Amino acid sequence: MIEPNKKYDILVAGGGNAALCAAIAARRAGASVLVVESAPKFYRGGNTRHTRNIRCAHDSATDTLTGPYFEDEFFDDMMKVTAGRTNEPLLRMMIHESKDVLNWIQQQGVRFQPSLGGTLSLGRTNSFFLGGGRAMLNALYRTAESLGVDVQYDAEVTALDVRDGAFVAADVWQSDAIYKIPARAFIAACGGFESNFHWMAEYWGEAAYNFLIRGTRYNQGTVLKMLHGSGIGEVGDPTQCHAVAIDARAPQYDGGIITRLDCVVFGIVVNAHAQRFYDEGEDVWPKRYAIWGRLVAQQPGQIAWIIFDQPSLKMFMPSLFPPIAASSIGELADKLQLDVTTLEMTLRDFNMSVRTGTFDHTILDDCYTEGLMPPKSHWARRIETPPFYAYPVRPGITFTYLGVRVNEEARMIMADGRPTANMFAAGEIMAGNVLGQGYAAGVGMTIGSVFGRIAGREAAKNVRN
Amino acid sequence: MSAIELSHATASLTEADRLMTVCNSCRYCEGLCAVFPAMEMRRAFPDGDLNYLANLCHSCGACYEDCQFSPPHEFKVNVPKTLAQVRVDSYEAYIWPRVFTGVFERNGVAVSIILAWSVASFILGFVAWYDAKALFATHKGPGSFYQFMPHAGMAWLFGFAFLYALVALFMGARNFWLDIGEPLQTLKEKPSLWQAARDAGTLRYLDGGKAGCYTNEDGARDNRRLYHHLTFYGFMLCFAATCVATLYHYLLGRIAPYPIYDLPVVLGTLGGIGLLIGPAGLLQEKRKRDPAVQDEEHNGMDVAFLGMLFATSATGLLLLLLRATPLMGIVLALHLGVVFALFITMPYGKFVHGIYRFLALVRYARERRMMAEGGGEG
Numbered sequence: 001m002i003e004p005n006k007k008y009d010i011l012v013a014g015g016g017n018a019a020l021c022a023a024i025a026a027r028r029a030g031a032s033v034l035v036v037e038s039a040p041k042f043y044r045g046g047n048t049r050h051t052r053n054i055r056c057a058h059d060s061a062t063d064t065l066t067g068p069y070f071e072d073e074f075f076d077d078m079m080k081v082t083a084g085r086t087n088e089p090l091l092r093m094m095i096h097e098s099k100d101v102l103n104w105i106q107q108q109g110v111r112f113q114p115s116l117g118g119t120l121s122l123g124r125t126n127s128f129f130l131g132g133g134r135a136m137l138n139a140l141y142r143t144a145e146s147l148g149v150d151v152q153y154d155a156e157v158t159a160l161d162v163r164d165g166a167f168v169a170a171d172v173w174q175s176d177a178i179y180k181i182p183a184r185a186f187i188a189a190c191g192g193f194e195s196n197f198h199w200m201a202e203y204w205g206e207a208a209y210n211f212l213i214r215g216t217r218y219n220q221g222t223v224l225k226m227l228h229g230s231g232i233g234e235v236g237d238p239t240q241c242h243a244v245a246i247d248a249r250a251p252q253y254d255g256g257i258i259t260r261l262d263c264v265v266f267g268i269v270v271n272a273h274a275q276r277f278y279d280e281g282e283d284v285w286p287k288r289y290a291i292w293g294r295l296v297a298q299q300p301g302q303i304a305w306i307i308f309d310q311p312s313l314k315m316f317m318p319s320l321f322p323p324i325a326a327s328s329i330g331e332l333a334d335k336l337q338l339d340v341t342t343l344e345m346t347l348r349d350f351n352m353s354v355r356t357g358t359f360d361h362t363i364l365d366d367c368y369t370e371g372l373m374p375p376k377s378h379w380a381r382r383i384e385t386p387p388f389y390a391y392p393v394r395p396g397i398t399f400t401y402l403g404v405r406v407n408e409e410a411r412m413i414m415a416d417g418r419p420t421a422n423m424f425a426a427g428e429i430m431a432g433n434v435l436g437q438g439y440a441a442g443v444g445m446t447i448g449s450v451f452g453r454i455a456g457r458e459a460a461k462n463v464r465n
Numbered sequence: 466m467s468a469i470e471l472s473h474a475t476a477s478l479t480e481a482d483r484l485m486t487v488c489n490s491c492r493y494c495e496g497l498c499a500v501f502p503a504m505e506m507r508r509a510f511p512d513g514d515l516n517y518l519a520n521l522c523h524s525c526g527a528c529y530e531d532c533q534f535s536p537p538h539e540f541k542v543n544v545p546k547t548l549a550q551v552r553v554d555s556y557e558a559y560i561w562p563r564v565f566t567g568v569f570e571r572n573g574v575a576v577s578i579i580l581a582w583s584v585a586s587f588i589l590g591f592v593a594w595y596d597a598k599a600l601f602a603t604h605k606g607p608g609s610f611y612q613f614m615p616h617a618g619m620a621w622l623f624g625f626a627f628l629y630a631l632v633a634l635f636m637g638a639r640n641f642w643l644d645i646g647e648p649l650q651t652l653k654e655k656p657s658l659w660q661a662a663r664d665a666g667t668l669r670y671l672d673g674g675k676a677g678c679y680t681n682e683d684g685a686r687d688n689r690r691l692y693h694h695l696t697f698y699g700f701m702l703c704f705a706a707t708c709v710a711t712l713y714h715y716l717l718g719r720i721a722p723y724p725i726y727d728l729p730v731v732l733g734t735l736g737g738i739g740l741l742i743g744p745a746g747l748l749q750e751k752r753k754r755d756p757a758v759q760d761e762e763h764n765g766m767d768v769a770f771l772g773m774l775f776a777t778s779a780t781g782l783l784l785l786l787l788r789a790t791p792l793m794g795i796v797l798a799l800h801l802g803v804v805f806a807l808f809i810t811m812p813y814g815k816f817v818h819g820i821y822r823f824l825a826l827v828r829y830a831r832e833r834r835m836m837a838e839g840g841g842e843g
Binding site: 042128130131318 | 487505679
């Protein structure tokens with residue numbers, strides 16, 4: 001329970017990687033810290049629970065990293081995925097700091113392992129958490145609490161008292177009571193708004209209600225909205241979110257990694273009209289991974305089916321739900337409640353246009369279709385060997401891009417460009433500063449740890465002055 | 466829920482299959498122990514493979530604390546508990562002879578009854594052999610033990626009990642090996658045996674990937690590994706003491722009891738101390754553990770075995786302490802009763818976990834080598 005009479009230097013809203021790194025850094029710099037996490041204890045940590053690695057620059061191989069990943073290469077990768085929609089000086093600073101964070105985070109009890117089975121492509125660039133994101137969080141919480149950071153669960157910030165860019169106090173709701181918590185600095189590290197369907201619907205209309213949220217249900221964006229309402233500057237495209245195609249049978253929230261499907265290349269994707277709508281062989285992972293969520297979101301009912309046949313079944317990572325199986329395309333159409341004739345025609349057209357080549361799903365191979373619209377430009381193989389399989393897919397939302405503007409101190413910037421007096425932000429809530437679009441595996445955690453640590457350090461400095 | 470639907474012998478195995486399908490699509494835990502890398506080599510999980518994985522699990526609990534899908538999440542992933550249930554069922558399935566099927570169901574009760582019966586038999590036997598008054602007289606010097614029971618009788622009785630236990634354990638191990646479908650050839654591969662011996666001897670997979678097992682997510686680390694070492698190596702020292710004493714008797718003609726500085730007594734005392742602290746520590750850590758990860762229904766099996774080991778050592782050390790007093794007779798009866806019960810319940814209690822775990826580690830060592838040499842899924 002919140003102790004109403006206890007006074008804190010710093011109030012941290014949130015409970016994930018960014019919040020904990022901020023709390024630990026601030027506490028280590030001598031400040032007293034209260035962390036308010038809106039989730040109950042088990043669900044603490046927002047989307048960090050579902051993460052598995054962090055992308056940090058490093059100049060040489062380590063026990064768990066197979067080779068160096070220099071700052072310049074990291075920068076180039078980020079320029080590529082964001083197509084230049086970033087704040088270059090801020091990005092460079094983050095990448096530079098990430099080198100030290102790789103060690104710092106381990107000093108806070110986080111442990112790494114070599115890259116996971118099935119993720120060899122990330123073995124050089126990304127450090128994988130031993131036991132995954134929740135293990136990482138458990139370590140950070142243990143460290144924070146042993147340092148004397150107070151943590152409150154089921155504690156949601158419901159109002160902010162901000163006067164001309166200076167934080168005064170926050171209302172925190174816990175167990176049917178509201179506590180006014182004054183503090184000398186405030187750190188917002190409480191995620192985006194992707195779990196708030198009504199807010200998503202403002203940009204996506206009714207379609208938003210058919211989305212699945214891959215992570216926490218607690219990213220409702222309440223603090224984000226209040227900050228913008230208090231005059232803090234906006235950053236990031238409010239209409240955009242990171243969406244991948246995930247199994248349509250996944251729960252509405254918190255399905256995490258195990259509902260992902262990476263088998264688009266092995267078959268065709270049809271919509272509710274039993275028709276193809278996009279080139280399934282356009283590009284390699286992870287690029288195709290990141291576009292299919294959006295593509296499915298644009299289809300009727302926000303649903304589609306990946307259809308493939310027996311030879312492909314064991315060529316990709318297993319996922320939670322089994323594929324729907326049938327001995328003929330007609331039977332499959334029945335099971336999927338698609339029009340039998342149309343689906344058979346779609347398959348026939350596809351099979352007839354396939355030009356045989358040498359199939360290799362690890363490269364852009366020479367198996368493509370001719371005379372088909374839309375084409376399948378690589379990995380096109382006839383779908384003809386029963387049993388036939390289908391995975392239903394829906395858009396799975398990972399995070400939103402809209403956030404608060406910050407500077408290199410992780411200090412929030414007002415809409416008119418003035419820096420705030422004592423307000424800082426870290427993690428998904430400010431990711432839009434460096435990530436204008438796209439995503440690179442593990443970068444969410446880099447943003448959380450680097451800016452969390454900076455926010456904690458700077459807030460503590462602020463408190464001392 | 467894998468693509469290939471399998472039917473399973475028990476509800477626990479069905480649940481284990483579901484969990485392995487969940488875990489195989491996540492893989493975050495693969496650095497924690499041997500279970501998850503072994504799982505990744507598979508796409509479907511028939512009963513034999515699940516029994517193999519269950520016996521590979523040391524129940525450290527780290528994967529439960531690290532899991533984003535453990536209860537109250539709707540996926541309800543609880544690998545340690547489910548594999549513990551599968552494990553006990555597997556002990557039951559491998560039992561020899563089959564007439565004893567059911568002994569793992571209420572194992573604590575069964576073992577306690579056998580223990581009570583055994584101790585009572587020795588006390589009654591001593592009284593019948595000697596008169597009750599002489600039982601409480603003071604006996605000293607070499608051969609004093611054998612005034613209550615002739616050495617040959619003792620040797621035959623315990624030799625037979627031990628031999629029986631060995632046969633039953635061997636048959637159980639054979640059933641396990643057949644069930645998991647591993648070729649006999651693997652047991653002839655020295656690198657696999659050596660790797661498994663090291664992994665078992667150091668309890669490599671009881672440390673949650675070098676973090677130590679958790680008691681809960683707040684992370685007070687426990688000392689189960691230390692206590693298990695004290696128990697296991699204490700047991701081995703006691704066993705060594707018995708072997709040395711047997712050699713003394715038959716080869717050198719030296720008759721027990723031996724002086725306290727002599728090898729059997731030194732080994733037995735050191736082992737006995739380990740066997741006091743170890744089981745007591747394990748019991749205490751067990752109480753502290755999160756009940757969520759334990760197969761509480763079969764708690765009695767663990768407690769009975771630990772209690773039996775503790776009693777073996779306690780009565781043995783007591784005998785050393787009191788061997789020159791009038792209480793020697795009754796303590797000797799007690800000690801022999803406990804040891805006899807320990808021997809004959811070895812194939813029917815928690816003791817078997819060591820055998821199956823070791824064999825599972827042998828198979829795992831081979832699978833790891835095969836993976837390293839290329840091939841298999843990954």
